[in-house]
Amino acid sequence: MAANEFSETHRVVYYEVDDTAHLTLAMLINLFVLVSEDQNTALNLTTDFIKSQGVGWVVTQYHIQIERLPRTGDVVTVKTRATSYNRYFAYREYWLFDAAGHQLAYGEGIWVTMSYETRKIATIPDAIMAPYASEQQTRLPRLPRPDRADAALTGVFKPYTVRYFDIDNNGHVNNAHYFEWMLDALPADFLRQQQPTDVKIRFENEVQYGHQVISEVRRSTATTTQHTVKLGTTTAVEATVTWEKA
Amino acid sequence: MAANEFSETHRVVYYEVDDTAHLTLAMLINLFVLVSEDQNTALNLTTDFIKSQGVGWVVTQYHIQIERLPRTGDVVTVKTRATSYNRYFAYREYWLFDAAGHQLAYGEGIWVTMSYETRKIATIPDAIMAPYASEQQTRLPRLPRPDRADAALTGVFKPYTVRYFDIDNNGHVNNAHYFEWMLDALPADFLRQQQPTDVKIRFENEVQYGHQVISEVRRSTATTTQHTVKLGTTTAVEATVTWEKA
Structure with missing residues (x-):
């Protein structure tokens, strides 16, 4: 069974844009996280329930590709899918579309669960993963890493x-x-x-x-x-x- | 004729709250300004039109009274009214209600128009005031001023x-x-x-x-x-x- 998708619309407003009237990168990340939190709520994966499993979700990496950032007043659709996972990592995708359905941005994220007790990465509990109907895979897609900082360049x-x-x-x-x-x-x-x-x-x-x-x-x-x-x-x-x- | 009121709903989301899950004061102000900008749009008072009159709106004072700040997930209604004005000042009111219609906050603001040419306060142009059907008054309500900073207190x-x-x-x-x-x-x-x-x-x-x-x-x-x-x-x-x- 394919992983559940979840989407919602959002109107871009004046305090979410920069002085060129484009959505900020910070707000793009906020919208990606919001749609996944709303998916969690829809699947009854509340923060309290996740805590009751002794863990919390933490993102370790994102890769975001942007065609165009929307502007003040634009109504966009944000979509997410908890695509696949293995014992320790979950791979999630995100999309941003304009009102005509044209893709504006695409994101991928790698998430882990941290144990409240040990403060270390824990095996992802089945109970918090099952509702997504994600694919269990041995190897997940690898996201490209940031380049190494070159200390020889002026910072x-x-x-x-x-x-x-x-x-x-x-x-x-x-x-x-x-x-x-x-x-x-x-x-x-x-x-x-x-x-x-x-x-x-x-x-x-x-x-x-x-x-x-x-x-x-x-x-x-x-x-x-x-x-x-x-x-x-x-x-x-x-x-x-x-x-x-x- | 009574001044036009304008209202809209808003869902409070995780990036708008503090670590106690309550809406921040900064976001409350953003919502008050947003509802008045949306009223402007609904009345065809676009930023470009206001600019074409040689001025821009600037707030000089707010007085905000808060019963209770809403929390993540709450759906609130924000309402505004451009209540009254005279040659130089416009008096605007704002309300925040919970989903049951109970008042959470009430705000008052004094706005002026600044001339782009002189960078000084200008007479409010009729063209940008008329669509609100505000009451023209000689004396507007006076908002309480902040107390004088007492330099004798430790800062x-x-x-x-x-x-x-x-x-x-x-x-x-x-x-x-x-x-x-x-x-x-x-x-x-x-x-x-x-x-x-x-x-x-x-x-x-x-x-x-x-x-x-x-x-x-x-x-x-x-x-x-x-x-x-x-x-x-x-x-x-x-x-x-x-x-x-x-």
């Missing part, structure tokens, strides 16, 4: 302090904020003139309320930027973003 | 740099971000244990992308906090917030 370093309002109701930093820290380190004119077409991101270590992180960015090629968010010498997130003229 | 000072993604499609800092800067300067435990019941805020000077502002907060009484956001010695925003145990 720009910007500090960000994790704010109270960066923390979500699960007590963790909402991942969307990493995108704000990463991209804000680029010049405003660059962000106005370029649009992201491909994002490879890997989450390595969690940061907490009050931590001061450093967002490092390097222009690795004419069309790619290399991002690292660090807490001291520990890497929290690494990402590679490909850009094209807007 | 906490936190710096914030205006980010690219703080700027909206009109090229201005989205006012909701002032609420993040003001409240983030309070301790997390205070924010978890208290809820705002009354907010008086006055916008005095605009800040720009790249500016470093200082958010100052003082506990003026057991139940009130006094906030100032400053750019150097210039006050950008002053606010008084009243709290009660959540």
Whole structure:
């Protein structure tokens, strides 16, 4: 049986866009996570039920390919599918469509379950996986990793302090904020003139309320930027973003 | 004829709440502004049309009274009315209701039109006011001002740099971000244990992308906090917030 799909519509509004009126990458991630949370609710996979299995879902990697970001007022459809999984990893896909059904963005994510007791990766409990009707597979698709940061390139370093309002109701930093820290380190004119077409991101270590992180960015090629968010010498997130003229 | 009212529903989602699952003040302001922008669209008062009159709307003051902030998953109704105006000022009201029609919050705002040419307050053009069917009045309701900051009280000072993604499609800092800067300067435990019941805020000077502002907060009484956001010695925003145990 094919994995359950779930979709919903969303109207893009003024506080979700940047100064060029395009949906921000941070909001795109918020919408992808929202549609999967709404799928969970529809399948009775509530946060409390998942907690009762002793685990919580954590994303380790995304690969996002973008045709075009929608603008203020656009009504979009967001779709997701918990496509496949094995003992330790779940592979989820995401789509963003415009009102005419044209694909605007496609995302893939690798998720794991962390044990509350051991604080380590745990076998995915059957009870929280079965409702998706996902395919059980020995080998899951591998997402491309971000490029290695090349320390020989000149970097720009910007500090960000994790704010109270960066923390979500699960007590963790909402991942969307990493995108704000990463991209804000680029010049405003660059962000106005370029649009992201491909994002490879890997989450390595969690940061907490009050931590001061450093967002490092390097222009690795004419069309790619290399991002690292660090807490001291520990890497929290690494990402590679490909850009094209807007 | 009574002023036109306009309302719409909104589902509160996970990225709009704090770690206690309650809608943030910043998002409450976003929803108030959104419903008034949607009213403008419904009345054909587009941003381009308003610009064609040589002006733009700017808020100078809000007074917000809160019964209770909604939580993740709640469907709320947001309502607004451009109640009355005179040559220079427009008085607008806002309401937030829960699904059962119970009032959760009530807001009042004073708006002015700024001339693009002179960068000063301009007479409100008839063409952008008439569609609301607002009442023309010599004297508008006066909103209570924030208390004067008492420099004798110990202050906490936190710096914030205006980010690219703080700027909206009109090229201005989205006012909701002032609420993040003001409240983030309070301790997390205070924010978890208290809820705002009354907010008086006055916008005095605009800040720009790249500016470093200082958010100052003082506990003026057991139940009130006094906030100032400053750019150097210039006050950008002053606010008084009243709290009660959540």
